[in-house]
Amino acid sequence: MENTIVKVENLSHRYASQWAVRDINFEIDSQGVVGLLGSNGAGKSTTMNIICGVLKQSKGEVFINGINLKDNPVEAKRNIGFMPQKLPLYPDFTVEEYLTYCAELRMVEKTQIKKAVGTALERCGVAHFRERLLRNLSGGYQQRVGIAQAIVHDPKFVVLDEPTNGLDPNQILEVRNLIKQIALDRAVLLSTHILSEVQATCREIKMIEEGQMVFSGSLEMFDNYIEPDTLIITLDTPPVTEALLTVEGIRSVEQLSPYRFRLGYDGEKRTAQKVAAAAVSQDWGLMELIVEKSSLEAVFARLSKKNNK
Numbered sequence: 001m002e003n004t005i006v007k008v009e010n011l012s013h014r015y016a017s018q019w020a021v022r023d024i025n026f027e028i029d030s031q032g033v034v035g036l037l038g039s040n041g042a043g044k045s046t047t048m049n050i051i052c053g054v055l056k057q058s059k060g061e062v063f064i065n066g067i068n069l070k071d072n073p074v075e076a077k078r079n080i081g082f083m084p085q086k087l088p089l090y091p092d093f094t095v096e097e098y099l100t101y102c103a104e105l106r107m108v109e110k111t112q113i114k115k116a117v118g119t120a121l122e123r124c125g126v127a128h129f130r131e132r133l134l135r136n137l138s139g140g141y142q143q144r145v146g147i148a149q150a151i152v153h154d155p156k157f158v159v160l161d162e163p164t165n166g167l168d169p170n171q172i173l174e175v176r177n178l179i180k181q182i183a184l185d186r187a188v189l190l191s192t193h194i195l196s197e198v199q200a201t202c203r204e205i206k207m208i209e210e211g212q213m214v215f216s217g218s219l220e221m222f223d224n225y226i227e228p229d230t231l232i233i234t235l236d237t238p239p240v241t242e243a244l245l246t247v248e249g250i251r252s253v254e255q256l257s258p259y260r261f262r263l264g265y266d267g268e269k270r271t272a273q274k275v276a277a278a279a280v281s282q283d284w285g286l287m288e289l290i291v292e293k294s295s296l297e298a299v300f301a302r303l304s305k306k307n308n309k
């Protein structure tokens with residue numbers, strides 16, 4: 001992969017006797033949002049904690065911007081920003097005080113701290129609240145401050161753990177837009193259980209189940225993971241259902257309404273064309289014919305099950 005910012009090689013981790021992550025390999029490109037999916041207990045947090053340098057792996061290597069995290073943690077961590085699920089916000093700090101403190105922790109040069117804090121405040125849309133105590137911010141603005149602390153040292157790689165958890169629908173949209181915006185010039189790894197969030201923000205998806213990588217690819221590949229095998233047809237003057245079964249390649253018919261049917265088919269493109277041709281030649285009043293795609297939820301369920309076999 002060109003412009004790789006994160007490289008994970010043969011990563012495994014064991015808590016006591018149980019392996020939580022087993023032999024994971026992946027790379028993350030230097031720009032854009034990558035979604036990290038998996039069921040509860042799949043190994044997402046373990047993986048994220050290791051690549052953020054919070055947890056030391058049992059086996060394998062993690063390189064951040066080419067720097068081995070195990071051998072050179074301080075240098076590697078300069079490139080990493082992390083927003084955990086439970087934000088470590090100090091309620092009696094103002095937004096500006098808090099970000100200044102975070103910049104110091106992140107070893108931003110003393111002379112550069114004011115500028116770094118100013119940039120993070122602006123980018124995350126919280127500059128007008130710089131004097132406000134954190135305890136007096138709404139949930140959405142607290143999340144923005146959480147993202148601001150993750151980028152205050154201008155890292156090349158940012159990890160966000162369920163960043164829209166507990167927000168109202170408007171705040172969710174705002175925070176998603178902010179995530180997309182900060183990913184224009186860095187890589188963002190986003191852990192979430194919300195599949196619509198993945199659809200709205202991610203370019204790529206990695207899915208872990210039982211400590212192993214079960215999917216790694218583009219959102220489009222994930223979306224098309226299950227080959228379609230149903231068509232939805234709407235007919236103005238539909239025939240008896242048996243007539244629909246006479247079209248070659250059609251295996252089942254389910255009537256959804258007086259005019260709408262779900263047709264199970266053999267997955268061949270030509271079958272959809274044959275259905276359209278039959279509808280026209282037999283005067284069924286074709287209004288709509290679509291290939292029914294599986295939902296992201298169905299793909300997720302299929303991938304989870306695949307590993308549980």
Ligand SMILES: Nc1ncnc2c1ncn2[C@@H]1O[C@H](COP(=O)(O)OP(=O)(O)OP(=O)(O)O)[C@@H](O)[C@H]1O
Pocket residue numbers: 015016018019020038039040041042043044045046047
């Ligand atoms: N500190 C720990 N000690 C022992 N086992 C642990 C520890 N942390 C996690 N585990 C186990 O490791 C496995 C992976 O857990 P992990 O928290 O990485 O999963 P996850 O995908 O983040 O789950 P969730 O979505 O529920 O947060 C689970 O079986 C979990 O019970």
